[in-house]
Amino acid sequence: MKICFLGCGNIAQAIINGLLQSGILSSDIACIERNEQRVESLKMQNLKIIELESLASMDFDLIMLAVKPKDALSAEQSISKLAPKANTLSLVAGIGIEKYSRPNAIVRAMPNTACAFRKGVTALYAEDQNSSAFKTANNLFSKVGHVLALQNEDEMHRFTSIIGSGQAFLFKVLNIYLQELEKIAITNEAAAKSMFQDFISSLSDSFSQEQNFESLINKIKSPGGTTQAGLESLEKNNLDKILQDAFQAAEDRSIEISNEQ
Ligand SMILES: NC(=O)c1ccc[n+]([C@@H]2O[C@H](COP(=O)([O-])OP(=O)(O)OC[C@H]3O[C@@H](n4cnc5c(N)ncnc54)[C@H](OP(=O)(O)O)[C@@H]3O)[C@@H](O)[C@H]2O)c1
Secondary structure (H helix, E strand, O other): OOEEEEOOOHHHHHHHHHHHHOOOOHHHEEEEOOOHHHHHHHHHOOOEEOOHHHHHOOOOOEEEEOOOHHHHHHHHHHHHHHOOOOOEEEOOOOOOHHHOOOHHHEEEEEOOHHHHHOOEEEEEEOOOOOOHHHHHHHHHHHOOEEEEEOOOOOHHHHHHHHHHHHHHHHHHHHHHHHHHHHHHOOOOHHHHHHHHHHHHHHHHHHHHHOOOHHHHHHHHOOOOOHHHHHHHHHHHOOHHHHHHHHHHHHHHHHHHHHHHO
């Protein structure tokens, strides 16, 4: 599978890391990148750096558009002009496929940075989900984690808020835990970080043993105990609403971005 990234920043780099771990060769990945610092780090990974104009003469199974929303439409027009038959995939948040110059040739993908560890969760949408482009995209993202094919493009906004932005919300919550732990483990910050790493990964181990958060909570909680006291405080302070509001704010912003283009 030969692929090209137009824009090789955070998300492209996460996908590339996962693909390399999955056995894809660096020689099969080409990058078009204008940021000199990033170009240097891509070269260190033995990735091919090519010019935008090379799209006219090179064949790729998929060209991945991975630039910020403000750069997306002009970049897609360039792809369309230089390689009118290419399968193009957009990683850009908030821009619907009808905004691009060739909507029926675009696959939209919304991955998260966990692709770097091959534990990504990627939503895919295209008008034609039987197309070779969609199948190639499905195959590619399956190499770096899980794929969820959406039936309706509008669902991309909610997905972005939960799995994309939502990953950062959990980081924010976990950072509060870490800061509290560091207050106690004040003399050994490194040990606190290492303990915390196991603490986080044990959450995933627990969930893989029993995929029900209520029963996991019940194994920790005893009537009238410390856990119950803390949980009641969370409930009183409306934790559910705080998180639902954050999901809603991210979803609303995603819709706003799509209307700004
Ligand atoms: N980060 C995430 O977790 C994530 C998850 C899902 C989707 N996305 C989407 O993925 C897209 C990229 O996000 P990101 O966080 O990876 O952004 P980023 O780190 O800023 O990477 C984009 C890179 O593309 C370069 N670029 C822009 N236009 C270019 C052009 N015409 N030719 C060559 N290089 C160009 C940028 O250079 P400059 O620095 O010079 O602008 C930058 O190095 C966004 O649209 C975002 O919505 C991101």
